[in-house]
Amino acid sequence: MDPVPPASPAPLLAAAAPGASAAPPLPQLEAYTVDAAWLAPVAPVRISDHVWQIGTARLSALLVETDAGAVLVDGGMPQEADLLLANMAKLGVAPGDLRLILHSHAHADHAGPLAAIRRATGAQLVSNAESAALLARGGSGDLHFGDDLLFPPVHADRLVQDGETVRLGATAFTAHFTPGHTPGSMSWTWADTRDGAPLRIAYVDSLTAPGYPLAHNPRHPRILADFRATFATVRALPCDLLLTPHADASGWDYADPTGSRPIGCAAYADAAEARLQAQYAKETGPASP
Ligand SMILES: [Zn+2]
Ligand SMILES: [Zn+2]
Numbered sequence: 001m002d003p004v005p006p007a008s009p010a011p012l013l014a015a016a017a018p019g020a021s022a023a024p025p026l027p028q029l030e031a032y033t034v035d036a037a038w039l040a041p042v043a044p045v046r047i048s049d050h051v052w053q054i055g056t057a058r059l060s061a062l063l064v065e066t067d068a069g070a071v072l073v074d075g076g077m078p079q080e081a082d083l084l085l086a087n088m089a090k091l092g093v094a095p096g097d098l099r100l101i102l103h104s105h106a107h108a109d110h111a112g113p114l115a116a117i118r119r120a121t122g123a124q125l126v127s128n129a130e131s132a133a134l135l136a137r138g139g140s141g142d143l144h145f146g147d148d149l150l151f152p153p154v155h156a157d158r159l160v161q162d163g164e165t166v167r168l169g170a171t172a173f174t175a176h177f178t179p180g181h182t183p184g185s186m187s188w189t190w191a192d193t194r195d196g197a198p199l200r201i202a203y204v205d206s207l208t209a210p211g212y213p214l215a216h217n218p219r220h221p222r223i224l225a226d227f228r229a230t231f232a233t234v235r236a237l238p239c240d241l242l243l244t245p246h247a248d249a250s251g252w253d254y255a256d257p258t259g260s261r262p263i264g265c266a267a268y269a270d271a272a273e274a275r276l277q278a279q280y281a282k283e284t285g286p287a288s289p
Pocket of ligand 2: 107109110206245246
């Protein structure tokens with residue numbers, strides 16, 4: 001919107017005008033913009049007998065049906081709340097049927113709509129101490145991104161420890177702390193079936209360090225040791241089926257599920273470790289001529 005100039009400026013303001021116009025205007029504020037596929041709605045995609053993807057083509061928002069209500073695992077971007085509720089309705093899940101919200105890490109592209117979903121449904125949000133602080137700040141003061149990735153703040157109702165199990169009805173979700181991408185990063189495992197056959201599902205958090213300093217990171221000094229421990233954790237997970245917050249990281253494309261080629265937990269950890277080693281070598285190696 002353009003400001004409307006005053007019809008007859010006061011003399012003092014008029015005198016100040018030439019100096020004010022000499023410098024370029026300050027930059028406009030920009031919202032968090034992402035790849036269009038991250039925001040492309042999809043109809044619910046059936047993953048297994050009781051798990052559905054209800055978010056977008058590339059960002060996971062998993063709905064898990066149990067005998068005592070439903071569970072949402074991650075939500076995607078802040079503007080996805082209405083899409084998630086509409087897709088729940090398509091599956092016959094009323095807002096009040098959602099009982100629990102689990103999540104991976106407190107960045108705007110995965111925790112964005114959790115405040116709105118928690119408010120609309122009354123579901124309890126499960127996090128851990130490290131991530132709960134960042135969720136409550138709406139992503140501000142992120143140790144790598146500062147205030148660049150903000151989302152509506154949300155309070156966790158329950159904090160879990162590494163290895164703790166959260167139950168709803170007969171379904172048990174186990175939290176695995178997988179720090180690295182964020183200090184509070186969590187992965188979740190639970191058991192389901194596909195066509196009636198047992199299926200151990202692993203929802204494993206992002207294993208990337210986008211732009212993070214690795215060799216000397218004053219805000220996360222043990223980031224490399226954390227990643228190393230996380231890779232070992234991920235390789236040891238019960239993992240017949242791997243899903244990730246960014247679908248393509250594990251070979252999924254929710255817009256074309258038949259074209260998906262999901263990889264396993266070991267391959268996911270191996271690829272992440274190789275990428276991290278390359279990033280570390282680039283950071284610490286001799287400067288190119
Ligand atoms: Zn992230
Ligand atoms: Zn992300």
